[in-house]
Amino acid sequence: MGDRVDGRSLRYAHRRTELLHAVTEHVLAEGLADLTLRRVAAAIGVSHATLVHHFATRDQLITEIVDDVLTRVLMPSAEGIAHGFDLRATWAWLQTPEGSQATRLYLSITGLALYGDPPYADALRRSQQRRLAALSAGLRLVGCPDDECDAVATSVLARVRGLAADLLLTGDRARLDAAFEDFAREAEARRATWRSA
Amino acid sequence: MGDRVDGRSLRYAHRRTELLHAVTEHVLAEGLADLTLRRVAAAIGVSHATLVHHFATRDQLITEIVDDVLTRVLMPSAEGIAHGFDLRATWAWLQTPEGSQATRLYLSITGLALYGDPPYADALRRSQQRRLAALSAGLRLVGCPDDECDAVATSVLARVRGLAADLLLTGDRARLDAAFEDFAREAEARRATWRSA
Numbered sequence: 001m002g003d004r005v006d007g008r009s010l011r012y013a014h015r016r017t018e019l020l021h022a023v024t025e026h027v028l029a030e031g032l033a034d035l036t037l038r039r040v041a042a043a044i045g046v047s048h049a050t051l052v053h054h055f056a057t058r059d060q061l062i063t064e065i066v067d068d069v070l071t072r073v074l075m076p077s078a079e080g081i082a083h084g085f086d087l088r089a090t091w092a093w094l095q096t097p098e099g100s101q102a103t104r105l106y107l108s109i110t111g112l113a114l115y116g117d118p119p120y121a122d123a124l125r126r127s128q129q130r131r132l133a134a135l136s137a138g139l140r141l142v143g144c145p146d147d148e149c150d151a152v153a154t155s156v157l158a159r160v161r162g163l164a165a166d167l168l169l170t171g172d173r174a175r176l177d178a179a180f181e182d183f184a185r186e187a188e189a190r191r192a193t194w195r196s197a
Numbered sequence: 198m199g200d201r202v203d204g205r206s207l208r209y210a211h212r213r214t215e216l217l218h219a220v221t222e223h224v225l226a227e228g229l230a231d232l233t234l235r236r237v238a239a240a241i242g243v244s245h246a247t248l249v250h251h252f253a254t255r256d257q258l259i260t261e262i263v264d265d266v267l268t269r270v271l272m273p274s275a276e277g278i279a280h281g282f283d284l285r286a287t288w289a290w291l292q293t294p295e296g297s298q299a300t301r302l303y304l305s306i307t308g309l310a311l312y313g314d315p316p317y318a319d320a321l322r323r324s325q326q327r328r329l330a331a332l333s334a335g336l337r338l339v340g341c342p343d344d345e346c347d348a349v350a351t352s353v354l355a356r357v358r359g360l361a362a363d364l365l366l367t368g369d370r371a372r373l374d375a376a377f378e379d380f381a382r383e384a385e386a387r388r389a390t391w392r393s394a
Binding site for chain 1: 227228230301304305306307308309310311312318321322325326345347348349351352354355356357358359360362363365366367372373375376378379380383
């Protein structure tokens with residue numbers, strides 16, 4: 001509240017960011033099942049009171065974790081797709097330990113959101129809208145007709161999501177790489193029609 | 198064990214199927230979070246001992262629920278895609294109450310499976326393999342070249358999964374219908390290349 005900043009509030013702000021980072025790392029590794037402020041506090045080695053001081057409630061903390069994960073780790077993939085439609089770089093990133101952990105958490109948040117847990121559902125909807133808008137704008141830049149950008153962006157995100165889920169579930173990399181190559185070729189063929197339009 | 202069937206075992210087999218059906222309906226409506234035999238028994242109005250008698254453990258029950266849901270409600274969609282590549286019928290089915298409930302549960306099982314809960318992960322892998330095999334065989338029937346069937350089947354399942362997840366999360370039917378139409382047109386164009394091959 002207000003514009004005054006003193007040393008103490010700066011220190012707290014810094015501490016808050018640090019805590020959120022630690023919680024996010026914990027959740028990326030362990031998932032969100034049975035998440036409570038008390039369990040999280042124990043896992044990252046701070047007191048329950050410290051977490052309550054900075055995040056107030058479990059729902060507030062979850063909202064911030066989800067926003068943090070989705071922004072920090074999933075936006076770059078949308079940007080990767082948009083800047084030069086670089087699907088192959090996105091697919092490679094999804095198979096790094098960081099990408100794979102983030103995707104797993106994302107799919108797990110989806111599962112929780114679908115039975116109506118509000119902090120998950122709201123954060124996920126916001127993230128979906130942001131990625132869609134970023135990708136749609138990127139597609140427009142590379143020549144996608146205005147009235148097709150949202151549909152193509154929606155398709156690309158759906159397809160990447162589905163392939164990444166299949167890969168995480170089955171670990172069948174040869175089949176998924178082949179399906180992904182098929183996708184990348186279709187996307188390039190489509191992009192070629194925009195260039196010539 | 199063995200081939201002898203008497204009235205008593207038939208009655209039990211019937212009762213078991215009835216119980217599994219009741220549990221599956223409960224789970225389709227409420228989800229799988231915090232599932233225990235005791236809570237399920239209370240929800241469907243039988244004793245804990247009855248569930249233990251028929252399903253032994255929580256993991257055994259979960260395995261059967263997941264197999265039941267995935268076979269009963271998701272295989273028809275794979276068959277729908279395969280027989281005549283009828284994507285539009287599949288998309289319409291996914292938007293019925295039954296299809297939407299089944300998809301929601303499927304995506305929630307995916308979330309749980311990814312953090313290593315074995316009954317979910319194993320059942321889901323089996324189901325993914327079965328749907329993939331069914332769809333791949335169907336694609337072969339409608340002219341897909343042998344060496345492309347698995348990749349195309351993988352892509353189709355991924356895309357349907359991703360679009361259905363987006364629809365459930367955002368409820369943005371106009372955008373998803375447009376993305377789906379785009380998908381159906383691409384699929385038809387691809388199928389046309391098989392016919393002429």
